[in-house]
Amino acid sequence: MGRRKIEIQPITHERNRSVTFVKRKLGLMKKAYELGVLCSVDVAVIIFEDRPGQEPKLFQYCSTNMRNMIARHGEHDGERDTKGPSDFSGADKNEDAVGEDDDEVEDDDPPPPPPKKKAKPNKDDAHGIPRSGNQQQQHGHSEPADSQIIYCCEQQEQDDDPDIERQTLDSTNKEWG
Structure with a gap:
């Protein structure tokens, strides 16, 4: 069964939001690790969770030293590719954008064909002789x-x-x- 796109909007139910946060946070950290290893780049992820009535929590992942990475970020004078929520919200997204990389399966895509079932081998061959591994x-x-x-x-x-x-x-x- 394929995945379908969900509408990205705040989750109102507290328990659902908490479960989603934990799962997606772990997935984001794993993706950051994989990106760093596969592409030999330094990666940092910083997440602040502010819940009403609770102390703010900091979650972070860094492929190197976090303080050094933040210092590099502040001192960097080269080219920057900065993204914000509007880059991913789809509000002003061109449907035919070049370089669009969406791994999610769309609702209007046909489902993939079911896998072919392998026939169970018969204990006897075509001549009625029992097959044996020896x-x-x-x-x-x-x-x-x-x-x-x-x-x-x-x-x-x-x-x-x-x-x-x-x-x-x-x-x-x-x-x-």
Whole structure:
């Protein structure tokens, strides 16, 4: 089942908001860690939680020393790419924006096809001979499974009629010889 987009607005129910905060905070910290490791960059995340009637809490993640990272931020004179809530709210978002990277599945996208079910292997092969994992040990060779089945059939036919012509399947080019 795919995920659908949710409307981003404040959650009014306190318990739902608290659960969402904990889960998304953990997800954000994990994404920050992954970004730092995969792209070899320094990453810092600072979250202040101010709840009415409670002491403010500080949550932070930093791939290096947080104080050094904040100092670097203050001293940085180079190019800055600063984002704010309006960049993500969708209010003035162009639908055909270049570089849009949305991992969420949209409601109007068709669902992916269901995975194909694998057929359960039958205990008997096409010739009614029980399959076993120790055929290799029984016959003293290690060939692909289809060659083993044919070899097993040949042994049975040979026991019944010693004058029968033996046909084998060459496992390299899959031809009868």
